[in-house]
Amino acid sequence: MSQSTTLQVEGMSCASCAGRVERAAAALPGVTSANVNLAMKTLNAEYGEGTDARSLAEAVAKAGYQVETEDTRLEVEGMTCASCVGRVERALKAYPGVTGAEVNLADGSAVVHLYSGAATPTELAQVVQRAGYDAHPLDTGAPRDASLKRNEEMAAQRRAFLIALGLTLPVFLLAMGAHFVPGVQHLIDTTIGQTADRVIQFALTTIVLAWPGRQFFRHGVPMLLRAAPDMNSLVALGATAAWAYSTVATFAPGVLPAGTDHVYFEAAAVIVTLILLGRTLEARAKGQAGAAISKLIGLAPTTARVVRQGKAIDLPVAELREGDIVELRPGERVAADGEVTEGRSWIDRSMLTGEPAPVETGVGDEVVGGTVNGEGALSFRVTRTGEAATLSRIVRMVSDAQGGKLPIQAMVDKVTMWFVPAVMAAALVTLGIWLIFGPAPVLAHALVAAVAVLIIACPCAMGLATPTSIMVGSGRGAELGLLFRKGEALQRLSEAQVVAFDKTGTLTEGHPALTDLVTTAGVDRATVLSAAAAIEAKSEHPVARALLKAAEQEGAAPAPVEDFAVIAGHGVSGTVSGRRVLLGNARLMQREGVDIAPLTDTANRLAVEGKTPLYAAFDGALVATLAVADPVKDGAAELIATLHRLGLKTAMVTGDAEPTAQAIARTLGIDKVVAEVLPEGKVDAVKALQAEHGALAFVGDGINDAPALATAETGIAIGTGTDVAIETADLVLMSGDPAGVAQAVQLSRTTMRNIRQNLGWAFGYNVVLIPVAAGILAPFGGPMLSPMLAAAAMAASSVIVVSNALRLKRAGPWPTGNRT
Known part of the structure; x- marks a missing residue:
């Protein structure tokens, strides 16, 4: 049978390219025609057996072009x-x-x-x-909020259940009342009689099946006719079998063998009612499972106060454009991503990043749509709207993760492909065995057993076991500031044996800071810091920025500088308040004849700690040693301790010099250091760690980390890093706090444990109860399983799986450090 496919081909620029693509496609077996439209950059191919779209794409790739x-x-x-x-x-x-x-x-x-x-x-x-x-x-492109649809589904299922319940209760009381209240059967026989009793049950049960229960037939019968039965087919077959047998026993009892004209209308009606109850509870639980998306979408305000033509007007957020100036009043939600142009306030970002404390925000700082303004008033310029906005990207990431399929699901898929047909076959085998070997009344026992097998089987639980846990787990992650961009990352991170970190900007702040200032006897710290800041004010070196920031924080105002000079490879010099000031390394001091012996031991100790020591001299006399370093982030040491407690090895991959890297590793307790690595060498370092330890998670924030993030089994990007790193990673830590790595590992392990519990229940339930429903216990004196009890068990099975997954909504945050 001939098929036609149109593919979008990138890289074609001329007729020669088009001809090359056409020839590559036409050379495949089964291809009858291949035509390239150069203007549209498309390849249209017709083919038969022996070729498919993947083969065409591979042929185009071998020709040097790419199919999008x-x-x-x-x-x-x-x-x-x-x-x-x-x-x-x-x-x-x-x-x-x-x-x-x-x-x-x-x-x-x-x-x-x-x-x-x-x-x-x-x-x-x-x-x-x-x-x-x-x-x-x-x-x-648009964020999808399925809550409205789920609410409609839940309302429809609740309505169907209540109708079925109202119709089923009289049937149940007529059929089973005598089992609970003595004399009920005698009352029925002496008032309406057995015939009327059965006709009433027939009428009410028929309405149950045709009205609230029609959903099982509307979906199940067509699938049965397609030879592709599903859960609805099992329910439809089971309920119909009980109803049909009872109908014959009511209106044509002579057709049945003597003593077998029992009715099971209550079984058919109760089956439908209980399963509708299960679906109502399941719909409600599934709505709770997907609540994370609804909460995120609900963060976005509907209107914003925009300055247009000099006037502030309220506009729908959808009408905001890049460059608009938006006024933000106290307590309002930020309408879009932007940059503050006026005012100062505190912004609560906890709903997006998981950070509990508000962040001080002023002119030049970024604000993110969906966050909450504090008591101050701000104006900001819109920088991103629509799909490009941070909130939209977060919703899309969470939605993609919730829709993902984990590797563990492959096993489930193989089983469920044959599950329903196998259950139907088991029901037929059960029917046959009971007809051959069962006690009298044979037909009644055989029918009860076969219907119970059909009804008790629950592929719903197997189908919900994994995706529901993924939905709740990834949603909980979003609440904790952990964005799993891909659902499978939940499983891969739980399997990690080693966590490797980039250093700068990941474990450290990413910019140098003054960490130490030790003066000689009689010298004032503020005087040294003021002079150092003054002399560095004319420099663009990162060390200069660190000293200027320290002086500003300590209130040491820089004095005017004269005769400023940069001494390449050594430091800087200048005249401050009439004194010649030198600031630089030991070589500068030696060249200028300054005796550094009084502070040499201190400087050496600072160097061993991974810091960069500097000396300061006034008029040729040593006055201080200063140390500048990229400070370790708060909580980094606790993070490493937590990862060790979780049984993980840790590594650091950095371009820093070996002594500096080793010093930071000692401070943090990192197991292995790979130092002096060029950006292109990070991939090789990751591969070497994988070969030594196994599955690896790599944590980074820069553009140069993107290849390593892609190579690792799980790439984790710091949310304050570059867009390239974030788009390459499997997991994004929105707060920028590396402590989120330990939280993510524990969330992934908790989610996988939850999935295994669900699968264990779903498979164990079916493996144990299907044989019980078939009557395997009867020869040993055990009970036959009523179809009504089978329906109750089946309805409960799905609810149990979803309810177990909902426990993940309370997962974390977990303690850090060596605490348990």
């Missing part, structure tokens, strides 16, 4: 179990040009990876529809 890829997001309705997920994924992956698909049962979404131009979102939605489910494209 894109992601399309769909909303899928009607999925109820893991079998549905597998069916939708297989249908999408079979479509020409699609390279992969992940379907999430918990939030009803599908992310499709495909070659650009191979298919439109509408075509992909039609693929899903042909598989038996409703689907429509989602806007990939």
Whole structure:
């Protein structure tokens, strides 16, 4: 059968390029035509067996060009179990040009990876529809808040359950009342009689199946006719079997063997009612699982006070443009990303970064949309809006992570592909065994056992076990300032054996600061600092900025400088308040004949600590030694201690000199140091650590860290770092605090433990209870399992899985350091 695919090809610039691409595609077996549109940069190919879109893309790549890829997001309705997920994924992956698909049962979404131009979102939605489910494209740019849809689903399920409950209660009382209240059966027989009793049960049960229970038939029967049964099919078959047998026993009892004309209307009605109850509770729990996205989207205000043509007017946030000046009053939420142009206040960023303390913000500082202003008034210039805004990017990251599929899910997919057909086969086998070996009444026992097998099986729990935990875990991470950009990072980080850090800007502040100032006898600290700042005021060296900042913080105002001079490789000199001041290294002092012996031991000690020692002299006499260093971030030592407590090795990869790197490593307790590494050498360092220790997480913040972040099993970017690092990483620490690494490791381990609990329950439940439902205990004197109890167990199974996942909403924050 011939197929046609259109691919978007990058890199073509002339007719020669077009011809090369056409020849590469035409050379593949099965390709009947290949045509390139150079203006549109597309390749259209028709082909039969032996070739697919991936082969075409590989052929184009070998020819020296690149086929672009894109992601399309769909909303899928009607999925109820893991079998549905597998069916939708297989249908999408079979479509020409699609390279992969992940379907999430918990939030009803599908992310499709495909070659650009191979298919439109509408075509992909039609693929899903042909598989038996409703689907429509989602806007990939706009943040998706599924809370409204979940609320509608929960309301619909609650309404269906309440209707079913009202109709089922009389059926249950008529059929089972005698088991609870003696004399009920006698009362029924002497008033309305057995025939009327059965007709009433028939009428009410029929309404239950046809009205609130029709959702099982609307979805289940078409899938059964497609030979692709799902959870709805099992319920529809089980309820129909009980209803049909009871209907025959009511209106044509002579058709059945003597003594087998029992009715099971209450089983059919209660099955539907209990499963509707389970779906109501499940919908409610799933709504709570996806609450993180709703909370994030809810951070954005709807209006902003914008200055236009000299007047401040209220406008919808959607109408903001880059460059607009926005007035921010006390207590208001920031409407968009921007830069403060006027005023000073304190901004609460906890909802985005997890930082508990507000941040002082003034002119020139950045503000982020969704954060809350304190008591001051500000004006800011809008720098990012729409999809580019930080809040939109965070929502998109969390949404992508929640829709991701973990490697552990591959095993679940293989099982669930055959689960429902296997259950139906087991029900048939159960029916046959009971018909052959069962006690009288044979048919009644066989029917009860077969229906119980159909009803108790729960692929829903298996389908929800992983995605629900991912949704809640990644949502909790967002609340803690941990943005998992990819769902699989939750699993990979839990498997890490070693955590490697870049030094500058990650473990340290990223800029030098004055750490020590030791004076000789009789010399005032403020005098030395003022003179040092004065002489460095004319320098652009990083050390100069450190001394100027220290002087400002200590109130040591720089004095005027004369005869300023830079002595290359040594330091600086100048005249301050009539005194000749020298500031530099030991070589400068030796050259100028300054005796540094009184402070040599102090300077050596500072150097061993990884600091850069300097000397200061007034009129040829030594007055002080100063030390400048890139200070270690608060909490870095506690972070390393926590990682060790978690059983992880730690490493530092830096371009710094070996002595400095070793000094910082000793201070922090880092296990291994790879120093004097050029930017391009960081990838080799990561690979060497992987070979020695195993799975590795790399933490960095700069552009030069991007290749290492991509090479590591898990790349972790400091949120205050560059956009390149953030876009390359699997996990972003929004607060910029490296302590988030330990929080992320513990969250990933907790989430994976939760997933294993869910899978253990889902598989264990089915493995144990399906044989019980089939009557395996009956030959040993055990009970037969009523279809009603089977329905209750099945409904409870999904609720238990989702409720267990919801425990992750309370995960963390965890203690740091050596505390347990």
